[in-house]
Amino acid sequence: MDAPNQILTAAQMRAGEERLIADGTSVTELMERAGRGAADWVFRVAAGRKVTVLCGPGNNGGDGYVIARVLAERGVPVEVVAPRAPTTDVAKEARKRWGGEPVVTARGAVLVDCLFGTGLSRPLSGDLHRLLIELSYAHNHWIAVDLPSGIDADSGELLNDVLPVYSLTLALGAWKLAHWMMPAQAIMGDLRLVDIGVEPEEGAAGLSERPTLFVPERDAHKYARGLLAVIGGAMPGAGVLASRAAMHGGAGYVKLYSDHDGLPGVPPDLVVAGDPMPALATDPRIAAVLIGPGLGRSEEARSVLSWVLACDLPTVCDADALVLLEPEMLEDRSAPLVLTPHAGELDAIGNAFASSEPDRLEQVTELAEAIEGVLVAKGPDTIVAAPGRPPVFMPPAPSWLSTAGTGDVLAGLIASQLAVGETSAFQAAQNGCWLHREAALRAGPAFSASGLVAQLPAAYGAFL
Ligand SMILES: NC(=O)C1=CN([C@@H]2O[C@H](COP(=O)(O)OP(=O)(O)OC[C@H]3O[C@@H](n4cnc5c(N)ncnc54)[C@H](OP(=O)(O)O)[C@@H]3O)[C@@H](O)[C@H]2O)[C@H](O)CC1
Numbered sequence: 001m002d003a004p005n006q007i008l009t010a011a012q013m014r015a016g017e018e019r020l021i022a023d024g025t026s027v028t029e030l031m032e033r034a035g036r037g038a039a040d041w042v043f044r045v046a047a048g049r050k051v052t053v054l055c056g057p058g059n060n061g062g063d064g065y066v067i068a069r070v071l072a073e074r075g076v077p078v079e080v081v082a083p084r085a086p087t088t089d090v091a092k093e094a095r096k097r098w099g100g101e102p103v104v105t106a107r108g109a110v111l112v113d114c115l116f117g118t119g120l121s122r123p124l125s126g127d128l129h130r131l132l133i134e135l136s137y138a139h140n141h142w143i144a145v146d147l148p149s150g151i152d153a154d155s156g157e158l159l160n161d162v163l164p165v166y167s168l169t170l171a172l173g174a175w176k177l178a179h180w181m182m183p184a185q186a187i188m189g190d191l192r193l194v195d196i197g198v199e200p201e202e203g204a205a206g207l208s209e210r211p212t213l214f215v216p217e218r219d220a221h222k223y224a225r226g227l228l229a230v231i232g233g234a235m236p237g238a239g240v241l242a243s244r245a246a247m248h249g250g251a252g253y254v255k256l257y258s259d260h261d262g263l264p265g266v267p268p269d270l271v272v273a274g275d276p277m278p279a280l281a282t283d284p285r286i287a288a289v290l291i292g293p294g295l296g297r298s299e300e301a302r303s304v305l306s307w308v309l310a311c312d313l314p315t316v317c318d319a320d321a322l323v324l325l326e327p328e329m330l331e332d333r334s335a336p337l338v339l340t341p342h343a344g345e346l347d348a349i350g351n352a353f354a355s356s357e358p359d360r361l362e363q364v365t366e367l368a369e370a371i372e373g374v375l376v377a378k379g380p381d382t383i384v385a386a387p388g389r390p391p392v393f394m395p396p397a398p399s400w401l402s403t404a405g406t407g408d409v410l411a412g413l414i415a416s417q418l419a420v421g422e423t424s425a426f427q428a429a430q431n432g433c434w435l436h437r438e439a440a441l442r443a444g445p446a447f448s449a450s451g452l453v454a455q456l457p458a459a460y461g462a463f464l
């Protein structure tokens, strides 16, 4: 993972910083780079208006003194509120170089939160929490330096119930997990990275990079682009929806297998067939299978799932298939497998595969190893994990996606990309997520799953 895309734990960040120090960069120099880089952003937001910097006792506070000094040098009116004196040598030095006198409280246009960063180890005490909230009310723009104070850098948990919502968060040196994990992600506002020279860290998680999607060859035909088999079930609408999405996800041919009479909403260009069994077992043109949307949870559904997985084709399992999945069903498989659970389904897989890891990122990474496949832990902070490689976070997508049927659309898109077969299953999963997000951005507010599908051709075009 290249440095601007890597996402570090607080410990990895400290290790990266220590390597820079061992290579001859002083901590003072690192703080100067961080403070100057952050000050550039604050300067632009402030546009000459009054800035208040809230400085804590550690090096996050030290960054604050650098920011205050640089802004003052550039003629910006700035005050510092420092409820705790600096405790580290480098922060003490930064305060000395700033040279001003802190005030008890302040009012202004921009609040710069340098109370705590990666070193926060417990909830903000009553007085500090009150001060942070009071100051947030006394300003109109809220910038968090490195991290909003009051969150856990590694889990993204809010350590205090009520925290300000920021307009901008400036990550120093590298992204931390909390920048991309809920619930912390929701209070970050815009996110910008300040480079201080941190090198790539071995094994670090990363941000998914915007992909370029496949364009059919000049001599392509529908089978060359991938035939996707979608297995219908007890609730046929979900399979139709997933198929409609898949038709716009890259695959040349989508076939829905369903024995329901009068399927709802089947477009004339979607091919519907009956029993999938003979085809899956014998048709070499089938490039991938999607099973789960609307499958149902009956014994019959379980045996269909078991049989489909035994065919050992590249397969996406979603929805009911995730609840019915058992470790034995994956024995003897070697073809790529992608699971797309939401939080509840992720717990169901965790139970089935005897994983009780409480940390979500660890849980997703561990389960990807256990299933020997790709896991797309979908939600407001989607993580894509695969065995033997660091997981990636998808960029946040519109919250309007929290509506029925959008999961079927995502499963259809990932399965379609898997059927195309131009990339690894890990990349196909990310491609599907990118398409899904792009369609949501284009669909505007209050869309339905059908509205999302309508945006897919244009969304695809955004990745060519
Ligand atoms: N890593 C880098 O490359 C750089 C990081 N920079 C900045 O430094 C911070 C991390 O600095 P650190 O000093 O480790 O941590 P903090 O400033 O977040 O705060 C730690 C101090 O706060 C105390 N503490 C922790 N929790 C609380 C609390 N709830 N209430 C009161 N005090 C608290 C803690 O002491 P304890 O022993 O009491 O736990 C520390 O004294 C990073 O985020 C960047 O902003 C540098 O600028 C350079 C590069």
Ligand SMILES: [K+]
Pocket: 060, 113, 114, 115, 116, 117, 144, 145, 146, 147, 148, 149
């Ligand atoms: K902060």
